[in-house]
Amino acid sequence: MLFSYKAIDQNNVKREGTVEASNIDAAIATVQKRSYTVISIDPIEEAKSIFNLEIKWFQRIGNKEVVILSRQLATLFDAQVSALRIFRLLGSEAENPQLRNVLNDIADDLQAGSSISRSLGAHPTVFSPFYINMVRSGEESGSLEKSFNYLADYLDRTYQVVTKARNALVYPAFVIGVFVLVMGLMLTLVIPRISQILIDSGQELPIYTKIVIAISDLVTNYIGLILVVVSGGGAFLWRFVRTPVGKRAYDEFKISIPYVGDLFRKLYLTRICDNLSTMLASGISMVQALEVTAEVVDNAVFKEILENTLLEVKGGRSFADAIGEYPEIPGVLSQMAKVGEETGNLSEIMKTLAQFYNREVNNAVDTLIGLIEPVMIVLLGLGVGTLLASVLMPIYNLTASI
Numbered sequence: 001m002l003f004s005y006k007a008i009d010q011n012n013v014k015r016e017g018t019v020e021a022s023n024i025d026a027a028i029a030t031v032q033k034r035s036y037t038v039i040s041i042d043p044i045e046e047a048k049s050i051f052n053l054e055i056k057w058f059q060r061i062g063n064k065e066v067v068i069l070s071r072q073l074a075t076l077f078d079a080q081v082s083a084l085r086i087f088r089l090l091g092s093e094a095e096n097p098q099l100r101n102v103l104n105d106i107a108d109d110l111q112a113g114s115s116i117s118r119s120l121g122a123h124p125t126v127f128s129p130f131y132i133n134m135v136r137s138g139e140e141s142g143s144l145e146k147s148f149n150y151l152a153d154y155l156d157r158t159y160q161v162v163t164k165a166r167n168a169l170v171y172p173a174f175v176i177g178v179f180v181l182v183m184g185l186m187l188t189l190v191i192p193r194i195s196q197i198l199i200d201s202g203q204e205l206p207i208y209t210k211i212v213i214a215i216s217d218l219v220t221n222y223i224g225l226i227l228v229v230v231s232g233g234g235a236f237l238w239r240f241v242r243t244p245v246g247k248r249a250y251d252e253f254k255i256s257i258p259y260v261g262d263l264f265r266k267l268y269l270t271r272i273c274d275n276l277s278t279m280l281a282s283g284i285s286m287v288q289a290l291e292v293t294a295e296v297v298d299n300a301v302f303k304e305i306l307e308n309t310l311l312e313v314k315g316g317r318s319f320a321d322a323i324g325e326y327p328e329i330p331g332v333l334s335q336m337a338k339v340g341e342e343t344g345n346l347s348e349i350m351k352t353l354a355q356f357y358n359r360e361v362n363n364a365v366d367t368l369i370g371l372i373e374p375v376m377i378v379l380l381g382l383g384v385g386t387l388l389a390s391v392l393m394p395i396y397n398l399t400a401s402i
Contacts, residue, residue, distance in 0.1 A: 002044045003027040007036035017108065018044065018101050020123055030122055034112030061099050061126050063162075067155045069099070074148035084110045102126055115139060130275060130296045137282045147282055154278045157354075161270060161361055168365045172372050179380055186387060188223065191216035198394045205394055212390040248300040255301060255328070263364045265328065268302045270357040273333070277350035286319055286346075301328060319346070 003024065007015045015036055021027035024041065031038050069090065076086045084107055091103030102123050109119035117136035120127040131151060138147025195213040198205060205213075219226065240246035255261045255268075272293055279289040290313060294306035305326050312322035318341055324334030333353055340349030 003041050004044050005031050005036075005041040006039040007031055007034075008039065009037075010035050015108075017105060019105060020102075020125065030109075033114060034108050036112070061096060061102070063155060063159045065096060065099055066126065066131075067152055067159060070148045070152035070155060074145045074152060077148060078145040083116055099126075116144070128296050130279070130292050133284060133288065133292050134279065134282055137279070137284045141283055150278050150282055154274060157274060157358065158271065161267065161358060164362065164365050168369050168372070171369075172376060175376050175380070179383065183383065183387070184219070187212075187216045187219045191391065192220055194391050194395070201394075203394065203397060206390070208386065209390040209394055212387060244300075248304075251300040255299070259368075263361065263368065264299075266357050266360045266364060268297055268299050269330070269333065270354055270361055271297055272302065272306070273350045273354035273357060277347050277354055280347035280350065286313060290319075305329065 003019050003021060005015075005017060005019060005027070009015050019027050019030045021030055024043065027041055028038055031041065072090060073086060076089070077083075081089075087103050087107040087110060091100055091107055094100040094103055105122070106116075106119040109122065110116065115136075117132050117139055120135055121132045134147050134151050135144070138144040191212060195216060198209070198213075241250045255264045257264075275293040275296065276289050279292065280286065284292075287310065290306055290310040294303050294310065297303050297306065305323065305328060309319065309322040313319055318338070320334050320338035320341055323329050323337065324331070336349050336353060337346065340346035
């Protein structure tokens with residue numbers, strides 16, 4: 001939630017700005033950490049109109065902007081520019097208003113004596129726990145430029161994989177949407193008029209024609225009820241998926257779908273290996289790396305696996321032995337992890353595995369894209385052909401008998 005504040009700093013200079021916090025008490029505490037005396041603080045009302053919602057959507061901070069920001073931070077830290085000056089500079093140059101506000105808030109926190117990782121942590125919608133832990137590691141080791149370069153590389157890889165997988169689903173979703181719209185118009189506007197002519201002719205109609213006419217009558221007479229049921233079912237599913245039980249069921253369903261489930265599994269394995277590799281290479285402990293990876297993997301099944309593995313690692317068991325017990329984890333991963341632990345080169349092993357699964361994801365997406373077009377053509381052809389045959393054949397029989 002975003003709050004607007006007015007305050008006075010230690011030099012009695014009036015300050016205004018925005019902070020992001022879960023509630024007003026947390027917002028006040030964030031402002032006071034900057035050594036400001038709060039005069040007033042109020043929540044910024046959410047945009048109500050569709051126009052404002054669209055503006056807010058286009059101004060949101062995307063992954064690509066965070067990647068570019070990380071590259072800029074790495075370059076400036078490598079040039080020995082002070083952190084406060086870096087964030088002031090980037091804040092003044094940012095084109096996105098929301099990103100500009102975030103960077104200016106971070107600069108204010110730094111000026112008040114806060115650390116970079118803590119300042120970033122005040123904006124969880126922009127910087128993930130993974131990002132913040134990487135920055136904290138860079139602060140502790142004195143190599144922030146390396147941490148930001150690691151982050152930029154990692155975010156760039158993740159962005160490319162997710163974007164490619166998402167784009168693969170755009171074409172079939174569009175085609176299916178158009179097909180459903182056209183079929184709906186046919187069933188509600190065209191078929192009822194033709195069916196009345198066929199029924200009045202008195203001829204015996206084929207079974208597939210009767211089925212099409214029955215579906216048309218159902219859609220035409222109960223379109224309102226159907227829309228209410230579909231909308232209510234969609235709303236229920238959406239709310240159910242947002243619950244812990246629903247999220248667990250949905251995530252389990254995603255990785256169990258034939259072929260597509262294998263794509264999802266490889267995508268999550270890529271994320272796990274890439275996270276662990278990046279964090280271990282930065283000097284972060286295995287325990288902390290597993291904690292953060294469990295939070296950012298974005299799948300309840302794999303999160304549960306990582307949390308259970310974390311408990312066993314804390315108990316003294318090796319990572320390879322602990323994670324190898326789960327059927328969702330391929331044997332090659334646990335075996336290579338065991339080699340990495342024995343040789344003290346686990347981060348490189350995880351990097352190799354991440355590259356391997358990344359190639360597998362890319363190959364699977366390319367194969368999926370190659371299969372989608374012919375499969376869609378066949379399915380759409382069957383649907384349209386059945387609809388036309390159910391109408392044209394009786395008409396042909398009717399004209400032939402005249």
